[in-house]
Amino acid sequence: MANLLTLKDWSSTDIQQVLQLAAQMKADYSAFDQTLKGKSIATLFEKPSLRTRVSFDVGINKLGGHSVYLDQQNGALGKREEVKDFAQNLSRWCDAIVARVFDHNTLIELAKHATVPVVNSLCDLYHPCQALADMLTLQEQFGELKGKTLAYVGDGNNVTHSLMFASAKLGMNMVVVCPEGHFPDGKMVLEAKAIAEQQGATLTLSSELAALEGAHAIYTDTWISMGDGTSLDEIKAKFAPYQVNSAMMQNSGAQFFLHCQPAYRGVEVSAEVMDASNSLAMEQAENRMHAQNAVLKILVK
Numbered sequence: 058m059a060n061l062l063t064l065k066d067w068s069s070t071d072i073q074q075v076l077q078l079a080a081q082m083k084a085d086y087s088a089f090d091q092t093l094k095g096k097s098i099a100t101l102f103e104k105p106s107l108r109t110r111v112s113f114d115v116g117i118n119k120l121g122g123h124s125v126y127l128d129q130q131n132g133a134l135g136k137r138e139e140v141k142d143f144a145q146n147l148s149r150w151c152d153a154i155v156a157r158v159f160d161h162n163t164l165i166e167l168a169k170h171a172t173v174p175v176v177n178s179l180c181d182l183y184h185p186c187q188a189l190a191d192m193l194t195l196q197e198q199f200g201e202l203k204g205k206t207l208a209y210v211g212d213g214n215n216v217t218h219s220l221m222f223a224s225a226k227l228g229m230n231m232v233v234v235c236p237e238g239h240f241p242d243g244k245m246v247l248e249a250k251a252i253a254e255q256q257g258a259t260l261t262l263s264s265e266l267a268a269l270e271g272a273h274a275i276y277t278d279t280w281i282s283m284g285d286g287t288s289l290d291e292i293k294a295k296f297a298p299y300q301v302n303s304a305m306m307q308n309s310g311a312q313f314f315l316h317c318q319p320a321y322r323g324v325e326v327s328a329e330v331m332d333a334s335n336s337l338a339m340e341q342a343e344n345r346m347h348a349q350n351a352v353l354k355i356l357v358k
């Protein structure tokens with residue numbers, strides 16, 4: 058693979074390879090500490106970040122490489138100079154570009170003009186690095202993902218899209234429960250459903266909480282993503298029944314809770330659930346680094 062823009066482009070085997078490599082790295086970095094020796098990787102951000110920024114920086118260091126952090130640059134790329142020029146200039150010094158952008162098209166433009174791999178570290182449509190870390194986290198708990206069901210509850214967003222593709226490609230069932238009008242993108246749902254079917258898995262959408270029954274894990278994310286101008290007051294009443302709390306966990310019978318973070322306790326998740334011993338949120342955060350390191354080892358030549 059040349060880039061990681063969306064997991065839709067990566068095969069089941071590619072994704073399995075990432076998970077296997079990530080697990081190997083997590084167990085022992087000593088065989089990988091020269092992987093990025095002499096390599097420099099630009100990480101650029103149009104939006105805020107804690108986990109992505111730190112996990113890439115520390116991870117690249119663990120692989121013996123050097124990371125160059127470019128902050129929000131006062132807003133979107135392409136204002137001071139064209140995205141094309143960003144891509145071409147960075148390619149002259151760096152061995153990969155990791156980018157968090159508002160618009161997926163910026164990533165497409167970067168990848169078109171860069172001569173080094175481009176990794177999507179979140180855009181309006183996808184968050185593939187997150188979904189890889191989440192699949193690694195679930196695999197650590199369940200061993201085999203096939204036959205297990207991941208439920209996503211809340212706002213159908215970038216994280217949902219990447220989880221749909223990752224679980225479909227790995228043959229994991231997925232149930233997506235959202236309030237009416239907040240479902241994931243319809244075209245992506247159809248694409249992910251077709252992949253799930255090929256892998257002998259299912260992808261089900263519903264607005265009914267009853268659809269959560271039998272899920273092995275429940276995942277949620279913020280109700281308002283970065284770049285979405287909706288005010289919480291506007292949607293609070295509509296989303297309130299979809300808060301992941303102890304009653305929801307109990308009624309569904311789910312063993313684990315997942316959240317990509319940042320988490321808003323008392324909004325999309327109760328503090329009790331977020332901080333419970335079966336919450337995998339911090340495992341997911343740690344696994345971001347291992348999954349991304351596996352991606353960099355595969356992509357950076």
Ligand code: CP
Pocket residue numbers: 105106107108109110179187317318319
């Ligand atoms: N989950 C995640 O991407 O966190 P940050 O926004 O802090 O990077």
Ligand code: NVA
Pocket residue numbers: 179214215216278279281282283317318319
């Ligand atoms: N859906 C969230 C994820 C944050 C990591 C957002 O895009 O803001």
